[in-house]
Amino acid sequence: MTNPAYKRILLKLSGEALMGQEAFGIDPSILERMAKEIKGLSEQGIQVGVVLGGGNIYRGQKLSEAGMNRVTGDHMGMLATVMNSLALQDAFERVGQPAKVLSAMPIDGVCQGFSRRGAINALEKGRVVIFCAGTGNPFFTTDTAACLRGIEIDADLILKATKVDGVYSADPAKDKNAVRYEQLSYKEALDKELAVMDLTAFCLARDHNKNIRVFDMTKAGALEKAVFGHNEGTLIHP
Numbered sequence: 001m002t003n004p005a006y007k008r009i010l011l012k013l014s015g016e017a018l019m020g021q022e023a024f025g026i027d028p029s030i031l032e033r034m035a036k037e038i039k040g041l042s043e044q045g046i047q048v049g050v051v052l053g054g055g056n057i058y059r060g061q062k063l064s065e066a067g068m069n070r071v072t073g074d075h076m077g078m079l080a081t082v083m084n085s086l087a088l089q090d091a092f093e094r095v096g097q098p099a100k101v102l103s104a105m106p107i108d109g110v111c112q113g114f115s116r117r118g119a120i121n122a123l124e125k126g127r128v129v130i131f132c133a134g135t136g137n138p139f140f141t142t143d144t145a146a147c148l149r150g151i152e153i154d155a156d157l158i159l160k161a162t163k164v165d166g167v168y169s170a171d172p173a174k175d176k177n178a179v180r181y182e183q184l185s186y187k188e189a190l191d192k193e194l195a196v197m198d199l200t201a202f203c204l205a206r207d208h209n210k211n212i213r214v215f216d217m218t219k220a221g222a223l224e225k226a227v228f229g230h231n232e233g234t235l236i237h238p
């Protein structure tokens with residue numbers, strides 16, 4: 001490939017997609033592949049921030065539907081993202097890529113607290129920065145956290161790596177006639193309430209003039225293509 005189209009990116013990895021063929025938790029082969037692909041970008045001088053979802057372990061909404069207090073459920077969901085992030089940090093270490101976990105809920109002896117300055121410092125030193133515990137607040141999602149951190153670090157592009165290969169006119173898991181968009185505006189995504197990401201995330205990215213590219217995390221090489229400006233998945237723009 002020629003030159004990367006972006007110098008600094010924020011990559012959101014779906015927690016659910018981390019499960020792969022497992023019934024629960026993390027498929028180590030998926031983690032290793034993502035660590036190697038991200039290392040490849042870092043070696044080409046691209047600064048990479050990562051936000052992981054927690055849907056492979058806990059989601060606050062599901063826990064509250066089962067009777068738990070929603071805020072407690074959301075705290076458990078955010079802690080699930082800490083576990084996923086520690087696993088990804090370990091995968092980076094095993095492939096020889098320096099990485100740092102910065103948490104919205106710091107845990108002494110496990111991971112440092114998030115600060116914008118700390119994040120930028122680590123990115124400029126060539127470390128991959130993994131932002132965990134979402135926004136640190138209940139009633140949000142890691143899609144919103146990804147947009148928030150992407151804006152804070154002034155990422156050139158926010159990427160959502162997920163189980164589907166882009167944004168469709170309806171949920172492709174439920175509607176076989178759904179059609180994939182190559183690109184669409186935030187207005188279209190919000191008007192049609194396209195549920196590939198939550199609407200708070202769309203609003204935040206729109207208001208801060210950031211593009212989001214949605215692509216298939218299970219497709220080898222798709223991340224690099226997206227970062228080199230190829231037409232991979234779907235681009236959502238202001």
Ligand SMILES: Nc1ncnc2c1ncn2[C@@H]1O[C@H](COP(=O)(O)OP(=O)(O)OP(=O)(O)O)[C@@H](O)[C@H]1O
Pocket residue numbers: 013014015016017052053054055056142143161162163164166167168169170171172173194195196197
């Ligand atoms: N219009 C749409 N286009 C594409 N996907 C859609 C759409 N509406 C709903 N979806 C669904 O959105 C989901 C996005 O999956 P993903 O696992 O990334 O969600 P997530 O809640 O961010 O995950 P996690 O919380 O595990 O990180 C897909 O499973 C897909 O079926």
Ligand SMILES: O=c1ccn([C@@H]2O[C@H](COP(=O)(O)O)[C@@H](O)[C@H]2O)c(=O)[nH]1
Pocket residue numbers: 015052053054055058059060061073074075076077078079080081133134135136137138139140141142143145
């Ligand atoms: O800012 C945030 C981010 C997440 N949560 C809780 O964590 C889980 C897991 O995140 P996903 O985005 O669903 O993968 C989420 O369901 C919330 O319960 C949060 O409270 N605040």
